[in-house]
Amino acid sequence: xxxxxGTETKSNGSAIQNGSGGSNHLLExxxxxxxxxxxxxxxxxxxxxxxxHAQQQQQQALQVARQLLLQQQQQQQVSGLKxxxxxxxxxxxxxxxxxxxxxxxxxxxxQMQQILQQQVLSPQQLQVLLQQQQALxxQQQLQEFxxxxxxxxxxxxxxxxxxxxxxxxxxxxxxQQLAFQQQLLQMQQLQQQHLxxxxxxxxxxxxPGQPALPLQPLAQGMIPTELQQLWKEVTSAHTAEETTGxxxxxxxxxTTCVSSSAPxxxxxxxxxxxxxxxxLSVHTPKRESLSHEEHPHSHPLYGHxxxxxxxxxxxxxDFQSFLKHLNSEHALDDRSTxxxxxxxxxxxxxxxQLAKDKERLQAMMTHLHVKSTEPKxxxxxxxxxxxxxxxxxxxxxxxxxxxxxxxTPTAPLTPVTQGxxxxxxxxxxxxxxxxxxxxxxxxxxxxxxxxxxxxEFYKNAEVRPPFTYASLIRQAILESPEKQLTLNExxxxxxxxxxxxxxxxxxxxxxxxxxxxxxxxxxxxxxxxGSFWTVDDEEFKxxxxxxxxxxxxxCPDENFDELVAHNPSLIxxxxxxxxxxxxxxxxxxxxxxxxxxxxxxxxxxGNPTLGNLASAIREELNGAMEHTNSNESDSxxxxxxxxxxxxxxxxxxxLDPEEAEGPLSLVTTANHSPDFDHDRDYEDEPxxxxxx
DNA sequence: ATAGCATTAAACAAAT
DNA sequence: CATTTGTTTAATGCTA
Numbered sequence: 001x002x003x004x005x006g007t008e009t010k011s012n013g014s015a016i017q018n019g020s021g022g023s024n025h026l027l028e029x030x031x032x033x034x035x036x037x038x039x040x041x042x043x044x045x046x047x048x049x050x051x052x053h054a055q056q057q058q059q060q061a062l063q064v065a066r067q068l069l070l071q072q073q074q075q076q077q078v079s080g081l082k083x084x085x086x087x088x089x090x091x092x093x094x095x096x097x098x099x100x101x102x103x104x105x106x107x108x109x110x111q112m113q114q115i116l117q118q119q120v121l122s123p124q125q126l127q128v129l130l131q132q133q134q135a136l137x138x139q140q141q142l143q144e145f146x147x148x149x150x151x152x153x154x155x156x157x158x159x160x161x162x163x164x165x166x167x168x169x170x171x172x173x174x175x176q177q178l179a180f181q182q183q184l185l186q187m188q189q190l191q192q193q194h195l196x197x198x199x200x201x202x203x204x205x206x207x208p209g210q211p212a213l214p215l216q217p218l219a220q221g222m223i224p225t226e227l228q229q230l231w232k233e234v235t236s237a238h239t240a241e242e243t244t245g246x247x248x249x250x251x252x253x254x255t256t257c258v259s260s261s262a263p264x265x266x267x268x269x270x271x272x273x274x275x276x277x278x279x280l281s282v283h284t285p286k287r288e289s290l291s292h293e294e295h296p297h298s299h300p301l302y303g304h305x306x307x308x309x310x311x312x313x314x315x316x317x318d319f320q321s322f323l324k325h326l327n328s329e330h331a332l333d334d335r336s337t338x339x340x341x342x343x344x345x346x347x348x349x350x351x352x353q354l355a356k357d358k359e360r361l362q363a364m365m366t367h368l369h370v371k372s373t374e375p376k377x378x379x380x381x382x383x384x385x386x387x388x389x390x391x392x393x394x395x396x397x398x399x400x401x402x403x404x405x406x407x408t409p410t411a412p413l414t415p416v417t418q419g420x421x422x423x424x425x426x427x428x429x430x431x432x433x434x435x436x437x438x439x440x441x442x443x444x445x446x447x448x449x450x451x452x453x454x455x456e457f458y459k460n461a462e463v464r465p466p467f468t469y470a471s472l473i474r475q476a477i478l479e480s481p482e483k484q485l486t487l488n489e490x491x492x493x494x495x496x497x498x499x500x501x502x503x504x505x506x507x508x509x510x511x512x513x514x515x516x517x518x519x520x521x522x523x524x525x526x527x528x529x530g531s532f533w534t535v536d537d538e539e540f541k542x543x544x545x546x547x548x549x550x551x552x553x554x555c556p557d558e559n560f561d562e563l564v565a566h567n568p569s570l571i572x573x574x575x576x577x578x579x580x581x582x583x584x585x586x587x588x589x590x591x592x593x594x595x596x597x598x599x600x601x602x603x604x605x606g607n608p609t610l611g612n613l614a615s616a617i618r619e620e621l622n623g624a625m626e627h628t629n630s631n632e633s634d635s636x637x638x639x640x641x642x643x644x645x646x647x648x649x650x651x652x653x654x655l656d657p658e659e660a661e662g663p664l665s666l667v668t669t670a671n672h673s674p675d676f677d678h679d680r681d682y683e684d685e686p687x688x689x690x691x692x
Numbered sequence: 693a694t695a696g697c698a699t700t701a702a703a704c705a706a707a708t
Numbered sequence: 709c710a711t712t713t714g715t716t717t718a719a720t721g722c723t724a
Contacts, residue, residue, distance in 0.1 A: 468698065487713060511699065517715050518698095524714080530708095531713080545697075 301326060310339050363457060455497065462499045469508075469515040470540070472498075473522065477535045484525065484532045487513065520544045 301307060302322045307314040309330050316322035330336050458465050465472065476493035477485050485493065491509055494501040501508050516522045521540035522533055 470698085507700070510701075513712095513714060514700080514716090515698090516713095543697085 301330075310343060458498045458500065459496075460499055462503070464500045465498055469511050470519050470521070470543075473512060473515055473519075473533075474535045474537070474540050477522075477533060478537075484534045486530060486532045487516070490516075490533065518545050 299319070299322070301309050302316065302319060305315055305317065307316055307322060307325055307329075309326070312329065314325055314329065316325050457463070467475075472494065473490055476490050476497075477483055479493070480489065490512060491505075494508065494512070495505075516524070516533055519540070520542070521536045521538075521544075523536055524531055524533055526532075
């Protein structure tokens with residue numbers, strides 16, 4: 001039933017291939033900085049206050065534009081999530097459902113109708129259709145928004161120049177505005193690129209200039225109360241949206257709409273005029289007249305001889321005819337109102353997305369050790385590698401985190417948002433192909449730093465960490481003060497450190513157990529109080545599995561003699577190990593703990609490290625165990641000679657001749673007091689280990 | 693095309 | 709008897 005794990009890998013790949021993520025992120029990066037630095041510009045005097053205001057306006061314009069881009073990106077990613085391959089194994093019925101879950105706001109009645117009408121189509125086709133529509137709509141919205149903001153910028157620029165402020169300030173403003181304009185230009189280019197990429201991907205088959213899909217359905221799908229709430233948020237929020245986190249209220253539109261005292265504002269035309277019967281009305285005339293009085297050729301809704309009202313695109317010869325058209329076609333009626341609602345929704349979504357991408361950016365910058373401008377943002381994952389199961393598990397394990405969750409900004413909207421991986425992969429260790437997960441072979445085993453850097457993120461976001469189970473288990477063990485954990489403690493570490501592992505316990509717990517058994521590097525040690533696991537980091541680096549098909553506990557066709565025959569040193573080692581079976585010595589433990597630091601020298605020189613020792617003892621015991629286990633339980637303390645001396649049990653394992661050498665003393669119960677064990681066994685709550 | 697690895701599921705066993 | 713802990717195998721998918 002989990003067979004789709006691999007199939008969704010494809011989706012991940014496609015998401016990455018979309019390639020537009022990079023630009024957006026770069027853009028985001030620049031924009032973020034701008035926004036930050038300007039947003040806190042203090043108003044020194046009257047002129048400065050105006051300046052600050054204007055700057056805010058421009059900031060907002062930038063943000064709006066960014067949001068639009070981001071929204072597009074999100075749409076793309078959502079589309080990427082749904083890989084065609086996955087559908088091969090999924091009942092067609094599920095497709096619309098999944099789509100709806102992922103983008104509930106965009107599922108309009110119309111779209112649903114289409115879905116219903118086109119049952120003959122394959123799920124993939126349905127999805128493509130949906131994506132096309134969404135992309136189209138967004139594209140149009142974006143264009144319109146962009147135009148508006150650009151015009152607003154120009155307006156402000158002119159006004160500033162007319163304001164007759166101190167020359168110095170004026171120059172400053174002009175410079176800044178120039179910079180903003182340049183940025184806007186850049187954004188436009190990015191947008192166009194994005195458009196092209198959309199088209200290339202077949203998401204956008206219709207010319208962007210053509211009328212987009214009607215917007216009314218979207219609005220119709222909304223509940224009046226929701227609209228009211230939305231309106232409230234859009235219009236009344238004076239709160240700074242810089243506090244991204246949970247606050248997703250908009251500032252851009254609000255300030256511009258609401259502050260009638262600022263005549264320079266030209267952005268949005270939406271004014272909360274009346275609210276009757278749960279219906280909102282939009283009033284525009286005043287602002288229009290004002291704006292085009294001063295700038296006859298500049299109107300947010302007018303450009304290139306075309307009415308830019310969403311979904312309109314009517315051709316207007318001149319500005320006057322445009323005004324006529326505006327007043328006649330886009331008067332205060334239900335339709336216009338609905339369109340405004342839609343616009344609000346769009347803005348809301350974009351803001352949400354912006355917040356999320358801000359976090360992502362922050363994480364990226366943090367990871368790259370770039371001084372951040374937003375220290376508060378929560379860290380985000382690196383996702384150096386696109387994990388196959390990442391997308392799958394995320395979508396499957398936390399489906400509810402996909403749709404709504406405006407309140408859970410840490411949870412990625414879609415599991416496919418792996419855009420950063422492109423950047424990080426190249427900037428990180430190897431420039432090689434994106435690896436599915438951390439590869440032990442690359443000398444880049446998972447390090448404490450790797451996990452720690454994103455710790456906060458994974459603690460809160462239900463995103464599957466891009467690390468293998470083995471890496472995580474190792475990390476868990478190494479983080480523990482004694483470098484040893486019981487199975488239950490390992491479980492707890494997982495749930496504590498990763499939100500993702502707070503669900504589907506049966507699955508990942510089973511995986512952990514399997515990994516513990518399967519990987520050579522994990523050594524089970526048993527004492528009279530139970531058993532715990534340690535890690536042999538040298539072995540971990542080797543990344544070897546316990547050989548399959550080799551004699552194992554449940555394989556009857558292998559016996560001790562045979563083992564000894566294959567490993568002449570077995571007996572000797574047993575003896576020596578016996579001699580070394582002393583309580584855990586601190587130095588050894590320390591070196592054990594040090595594992596995070598590769599012990600290349602010892603390894604390369606053939607000197608058995610502690611890990612080797614552990615392996616050796618394991619292997620030796622394996623032989624002995626194999627023999628005695630057949631009849632009785634192997635856990636009764638004191639049964640085996642070794643246990644008699646010291647209650648140490650290790651995982652039985654097929655022998656590896658070349659390693660079964662040298663003395664060894666494995667972790668035992670040196671620092672093990674009964675109460676400690678007890679404590680350990682019942683440590684369910686996130687305790688001290690939470691530190692670090 | 694193939695081998696090796698990672699993940700997941702499942703069967704089974706032993707211990708608790 | 710139910711649950712936990714371990715072991716083992718198989719299937720699947722991905723990467724080198």
